[in-house]
Amino acid sequence: MSVIADPLPAWVYESKQGPVIGAVTLFSVLAIAAVILRFKCRLLVRAGLAIDDWLILAALPVALAEAICVAYTTKDTLGRHIQVVSAPALLEGGKMFFTIQILWIISSAIVKLSILAFYLRVFSILDYIRFSAWFLIVMVTCWLIGSTVAHGLQCQPVAKIWQDSLPGHCLDTESLFLIGSIADVVMDFLILALPLPAIIRLQMPLSRKLELVVIFALGGLTCVLSLVRFLEAKDSIYDRSDITWKSWFPLIWGVAEPCLGTLCACLPILQPLMQGLKEGVTKLSSSATTFIPNNNKNFNGAQHSWKPKLSHRDRGVEIPTSSEVNLQEVPSSRHWDSEASCVI
Template sequence: MVQRTADVSQTAQIIIWFLFVVSVFSVGAGLGTKYALLRRFARDDWLMLLALVMYLAQCITISLAASQGIGKDMDTLSDDAINGFLKAEYASVPFQILSFGLVKWSIAIFIEYLTPDDFHLHVDLGIRVVVALWLVSGIFSGLFQCALPTPWNYLDGARCIDRRAWWTYVGALNIITEVAIIVLYLLVLWNLRTSRARKTMVISIFLTRAFVIAAAIAQLVVFYKAYSDPNVTRSMWLPVILNQVVICVSILTACLPFLKPFMENLHSGIVRVENVVADSQEELSHGRTGSTLLTLSDFTNSAACSHPSNRSTDRSTI
């Protein structure tokens, strides 16, 4: 039994860093393609890079938790190892929530580039505000989940908030904001002035955000099952790994809209950078006057990666 739980700890380390590497390649491919086309990074790109940095910090803390005995029985661990596990898990909380929030902000800014419609922009701003409030409340309550001077020690439940209620709040707001992002995607993309096949392809790419919702729901379900087990170092390994899956899927699906041009160039063996003309940028950002009908004449090609960041007025706020 001891050997089997030791294997779980080692497997957790492998999964943690494998998922991070997948995220690094996703961000690198997406942003690399966009930079090759535009020769600059927009604000949503910088936010995505910052989200990746937060994810790295979260991976380091969770990796430390795994090294202290995640997946092992508590009675086989020293008090120092248990305390190290609790501290590392506690330190991962703000980085995890920040990773989620920064990815959502990056997507919201990208959506602003896609539409001039005032209603869409108001909904987009509302999503950013809700995400900001969620970040502040989730991080603050997570950092003070237990009484000082040991806010990381939730084994003494009498001195802590209800962790199940806290995780439900964090997970539920994560899911709700993802649903709002998907709905806004559909509102913006539904009336594209393009062929039905191309419209379906474009919408299906953006709808991959639904995988984030599925992963977040799975994490909550597993956490609820593990919560009642007092042997936390053994029972919490799967919820912790699913947290990593949710972050990885969130970053991956946020980058997917920009991976197709990269894969097309790779497949064809073409190492060529096309200049993005002003007309393509205008097609991506401007629709008919008084309408939400966008003129994405060729979203699947270079215009898919262009940002109209040269607008005369800057209406974006995080």
């Protein structure tokens, strides 16, 4: 009895469904946690909500919708080689890819606008930041509108975007991708660099200044993600022979960019929470040092015990006890230099 050999090699049946779902779930959880903690911090300090808070809140569901679409597409299309993807699944996957593109544009733009609105609130008295921020707001808004319209109407009829066999015509998708992605990377780097000169000139302790620089510089993660997404997606744009397989990695980075951008946008607002944790650890450590182990047994043979350190008053030296020591407090995150009134 002869055995019919499978005409396709084993590697054709590979699937990246697990890594894709795991990655987008992780990025989504980080974004959700960052936004929740942001609003909790605003309530803790009894500060009213500002436009940057509402913008980041608006960006979250759009970013989550993109993550859900990417995860759903792995069911039959994304992360599989095109040889094993059925025609109906390929058609549905094309529609989902189109939706993911639009959601990525909207979520990324809203995150950028939230960061710029935060700059306007914190550094409002600095003319160069105010003018630059408004210029970038106009730039991001134009990019949002132009990219959404261009991607939404790149083919006539629109259905030709996911069904190439239909009669009609399409724009040059390669050029459209290059223009939109390069503009996205450039805007991210400009937004990252905008507040750094002002932070460096703040009159505050060097350690505090370095903390702020690090927090704002973490926004560079978004720049790296947008650049990686551009480089990874370039191959799938120019070579669509196995697009369902080649797209899984770029789409992960496409989810990471708005989700981790949301996290980076929330970090400066989380300073009261981080400062509280830092002060709590400092006081706990200070309290722990007031106790030392007593390695001597008593006359009854009792086991080792922990006892408070003997007061120096017993030796004729008057010094304050641990309860009287006024610990040096870390500069509050509410008080900035006169150039930047308040982070939150």
